[in-house]
Amino acid sequence: MATTLVKNIKKIAGLGAPESPLRGNNLARLDSIDNAYLLLEDNEIAGYGPMTGLKHAGFDEEVDATGRFVLPAWCDSHTHLVFAASREEEFVDKLKGLSYAEIAARGGGILNSARKLQAASEDELFVSAWKRLEELAKWGTGAVEIKSGYGLTPEAELKMLRVIKKLKEKSPLSIKATFLGAHTYPPEYKHDHAGYIDSIIHDMLPVIGKEKLADYIDVFCEHGFFSQEETETICRAGMQYGLKAKIHANQLNLSGGVQVGVKLCAVSVDHLETMDQATIALLAGSDTIGTMLPTAAFFLRMPFQPARQLIDANCAVALATDFNPGSSPSGNMNLVVAMSCIQMKMLPEEAINAATINGAFAMELQHETGSIEPGKKANFILTTEINSLAYIPYAFGNNLVDRVMVDGKWQ
Numbered sequence: 001m002a003t004t005l006v007k008n009i010k011k012i013a014g015l016g017a018p019e020s021p022l023r024g025n026n027l028a029r030l031d032s033i034d035n036a037y038l039l040l041e042d043n044e045i046a047g048y049g050p051m052t053g054l055k056h057a058g059f060d061e062e063v064d065a066t067g068r069f070v071l072p073a074w075c076d077s078h079t080h081l082v083f084a085a086s087r088e089e090e091f092v093d094k095l096k097g098l099s100y101a102e103i104a105a106r107g108g109g110i111l112n113s114a115r116k117l118q119a120a121s122e123d124e125l126f127v128s129a130w131k132r133l134e135e136l137a138k139w140g141t142g143a144v145e146i147k148s149g150y151g152l153t154p155e156a157e158l159k160m161l162r163v164i165k166k167l168k169e170k171s172p173l174s175i176k177a178t179f180l181g182a183h184t185y186p187p188e189y190k191h192d193h194a195g196y197i198d199s200i201i202h203d204m205l206p207v208i209g210k211e212k213l214a215d216y217i218d219v220f221c222e223h224g225f226f227s228q229e230e231t232e233t234i235c236r237a238g239m240q241y242g243l244k245a246k247i248h249a250n251q252l253n254l255s256g257g258v259q260v261g262v263k264l265c266a267v268s269v270d271h272l273e274t275m276d277q278a279t280i281a282l283l284a285g286s287d288t289i290g291t292m293l294p295t296a297a298f299f300l301r302m303p304f305q306p307a308r309q310l311i312d313a314n315c316a317v318a319l320a321t322d323f324n325p326g327s328s329p330s331g332n333m334n335l336v337v338a339m340s341c342i343q344m345k346m347l348p349e350e351a352i353n354a355a356t357i358n359g360a361f362a363m364e365l366q367h368e369t370g371s372i373e374p375g376k377k378a379n380f381i382l383t384t385e386i387n388s389l390a391y392i393p394y395a396f397g398n399n400l401v402d403r404v405m406v407d408g409k410w411q
């Protein structure tokens with residue numbers, strides 16, 4: 001057994017193992033110890049405490065963390081990080097005045113990504129996604145959810161999910177896979193929505209179930225994409241194969257996505273740029289987590305998610321990157337945390353909890369990661385020398401992550 005001691009930590013934060021996602025006032029509660037140590041055995045957290053209580057000696061590795069903070073590694077519960085190509089040409093079109101909807105109507109957007117992904121090999125997709133994962137880990141991410149949805153044919157959706165399965169097998173990061181065949185309608189089904197839904201249910205889901213290619217099912221519930229009723233039909237079909245729902249809801253409109261998510265006991269409903277009081281109250285009364293994706297709102301110049309209203313109403317909220325080539329070409333959780341404080345008025349402690357333990361709950365990984373707790377995976381961030389936790393979102397754009405351990409390995 002290999003032992004590692006991280007000693008003289010200025011503050012270790014994110015301690016404990018809450019039994020349910022943090023809500024309301026509890027979201028601001030980030031348990032911590034000053035002048036602390038953290039003990040690791042192989043790939044697990046073995047213990048922590050104040051330096052004055054450190055009894056053991058003779059560790060295989062010792063790291064002096066004087067002046068530095070330790071936090072749980074980020075848990076990014078919503079990404080589309082398997083894709084074939086970036087889309088900066090659309091970004092420039094947008095700068096010239098075209099809207100997201102206009103770009104989509106020209107065959108851009110998701111369909112552009114789908115054409116490129118259909119032409120890419122499984123190996124090419126794996127190599128590029130692997131590089132992205134390595135980069136995310138260096139920025140402090142230890143767990144990540146990855147969606148399909150840029151395939152849109154049985155062959156290409158299964159190819160994407162097989163790439164995600166391989167990433168799961170080979171990466172030190174904890175990974176969950178989500179089937180998002182219902183991301184948009186492929187051109188050949190533009191006038192036959194029922195036909196595409198039929199293909200999702202009868203051509204894709206049985207193979208996904210048989211090969212255990214996904215943990216969750218997602219639908220882009222949005223005007224012009226999938227209606228509330230279609231979303232319910234598709235999610236229920238996925239649930240037959242044991243896939244719980246995680247839904248793209250209320251991004252551009254009051255789409256009914258939150259309603260269907262709550263009805264189906266979805267693990268999460270994600271985006272939530274467009275909310276009203278009734279929808280917030282419904283979410284607050286449920287066990288479904290509301291996942292906010294501020295960098296997507298930022299990139300699309302949309303109003304940010306109403307974080308304060310959601311938290312004050314007692315909704316369980318998480319933060320994630322939505323890393324994808326169309327609406328959030330960044331997988332940097334540090335930026336998400338900073339933006340949620342600066343633009344959405346979340347407190348630093350609230351943002352850190354939403355990006356760690358509540359993100360872990362949104363991937364059902366709360367027993368494995370998301371907090372510093374003996375028995376959980378050795379996933380944590382060691383910051384540079386900083387004076388306070390608040391400095392992390394305050395000094396946005398600075399890289400304050402010095403070292404990251406994921407599954408017991410320095411990244």
Ligand code: NIG
Pocket residue numbers: 109110113220248251296322324325326327328
């Ligand atoms: O989560 N909202 C739908 N899907 C993605 C964007 C997809 C794209 O433009 O490629 C999102 O923002």
Ligand code: FE
Pocket residue numbers: 078079080248322324
């Ligand atoms: Fe998304």
